[in-house]
Amino acid sequence: MNILLFCCKGFENMEFAPFVDVMGWARNDHGYDVNVTTCGFTKVVNSTFDIKINMDKTIDEISVSDYDALAIPGGFDEWNFYDEAYDDKFLELIREFDRQGKIIASICVGALPIGKSGVLKGRNATTYHLRDGYRQKELAEFGVNVIPDQRVVVDKNIITSFCPETAADVAFTLLEKLVGKEKTAVVSEAMGY
DSSP: OEEEEEOOTTBOHHHHHHHHHHHHIIIIITOOOOEEEEEESSSEEEOGGGOEEEOSEEGGGOOGGGOSEEEEOOBOGGGTHHHHHTOHHHHHHHHHHHHTTOEEEEOGGGHHHHHHHTTTTTSEEOOOOHHHHHHHHHHHTTTOEEOTTOSEEEETTEEEESSGGGHHHHHHHHHHHHHOHHHHHHHHHHTTO
16 A cells, blocks of 8 residues: 655654654564655655655655645644645545545645545645634635544544644555554554554
8 A cells, every 4th residue: 555645844853753763663573565746846845844855756746646645734834834734736646546545644734635626625724723723714715614622533545633733643654554453553562652
């Protein structure tokens, strides 16, 4: 199974790492067929705190049919996350994953481009909940039924969460959707969760 880990500029490193780490443990230590391909608008993406990360592919090289899931870490407004997160090309990529019934997993404000794409309209989701829930209010403006106090919300093929602290939970939820509960429990226990 192939996961496309899409990194908009200004993405949060803590929300990127669990997708790589959980799937790496699953693949390397337990032989599960889960592969992660990193992707951005450019081959090198500047994440939060000015950390440059090399990507495997750019958005123009992606065919959705090659992937089973899309993973989206959230990011910081101060590092221009929304410049790419709200780009029409990325929003269309999200729509195509949803049209094909593929899993879309996001952490924190990674839910906002999913909401803006329109695929969450009338569905349940969450996003960053602190600071008086201002990001949750933004998500609701996209017609999303925001579940404010739930750490991780799953609505059919879409996984959302409410802050960076939930990052590992989202990665394990994604793994469970791909390989099942029993295999995910093996990885979770091996990682000390």
